[in-house]
Amino acid sequence: MQESTEKWQAIADGVWALSYQFSNMGMRISTRMTVIRLVDGSLFAHSAVPLSPAQKAALDELGPLRHIVAPSAMHHMFVPPLAQLYPQAQLYGTSGVLAKHPELPQMQRIPPDDVAPWAGQLQCLPVKGIPTLNETLWFHPASGSLIATDLLQCWQGPLSLPVRMYLGLTGGHERLTVPRTVRLLVKDKAAVQACARQIESLPVQRVILLHNSIIDTQPMQRLREALSIWD
Template sequence: MLEPLVEDVWTASRPLRFLGVEVGTRMTVVRLPGGGLFVHSPVPLDAPTREAVDALGPVKAIVAPCLFHHLYVADWAKAYPQASVSACPGLEDKRRDVAWSRVLDDEAPDEWRDAVDQVLFGALPMQNEVVFFHRASKTLISSDLVFNLAAHPSALTRAIAFMIGHTKPGPTLLERLMIRDREAARAQIGRIAAWEPERVVLAHGEIVASGGAAMVRDGFAWL
């Protein structure tokens, strides 16, 4: 149920259909230096998933990274009451049923600052995504910052991606249209690219296994 990516980083992919098209979704789990787990964009918590996660260590932090990736947070918070539960800005109002520990910004909290950096990509307020970087493995961890549907296993998904001009990893056409403050977006992408990630984990589509920094710069070169 969990796939090892690099040392101390695992992912779990699950099916997800959007407007009838299979786009998939993905959770990332990072083992922090103290042994606790950082769970990013949780997927449904079925018994096999819980067993696999518990085998890695205690869940320390549960993160809902953007306004669209929060559906299963309450289930995880109930299952792991000892864990902190963090929201991107605005989600605390959208999901009042969750007892949030904090609202995230550009500064990583003490829980994970020794291992994971973060940037709030606030230039796209429809998402308000907080993007993360695991320093030891040089892995960028995102939800909707970039998509990679052109490499999706589904032929229908690939065909639709091609028809809308999504032929390589990067933001979708809708995301491009919704960014109004390009100066702010350039600054935020500049900070993300400056991490020089080797790989990029994303929620929708295939993981970018190498050349992550170049992909980020190329994907947002239009800004």
């Protein structure tokens, strides 16, 4: 595993992100871990990435990492190494993630918002109707940040030829959208429509995407355009 030299990026007050480049099926792509400081000073991490010693030291300066969340059944592979770095942290995942990590018996299913350690500070939005994805979106009201995994994608900037070819099939190049690969996985359109309406009701100021970009220009308009496929 190649050590990353990326630095933590301040996204908003109490919100940071770190990108990690890796290869998947021959494509060079990026993923992102988002960290939020809770009112007790502890840190909540969304979607683990590997950390270099320098990245871990920078993270530790922000506060103690006490909560690590694997937000979907498709994004969990870097949870074990992060858990080894932070054995005191609580691990949470969707039902699909728990099934894939029997070696992590300490991992819990993501609890309801009202009884979670982040109650009143973060809102977990399960994406119902797409069981294979088994994704949760997260909203941080204090910063207006919506964190998405695969349901929403927008790839910007210089991209390799294999990635551009892939995006030609799935969509999401320079435009916020629900990829065609995700649309094909829908089993209950009404449930997905209800989730889309819930997302549109939030006062979103930015969309932090797991892959590649962060949308902070006209986020609500672009969200509505992306989700309009289920109108």
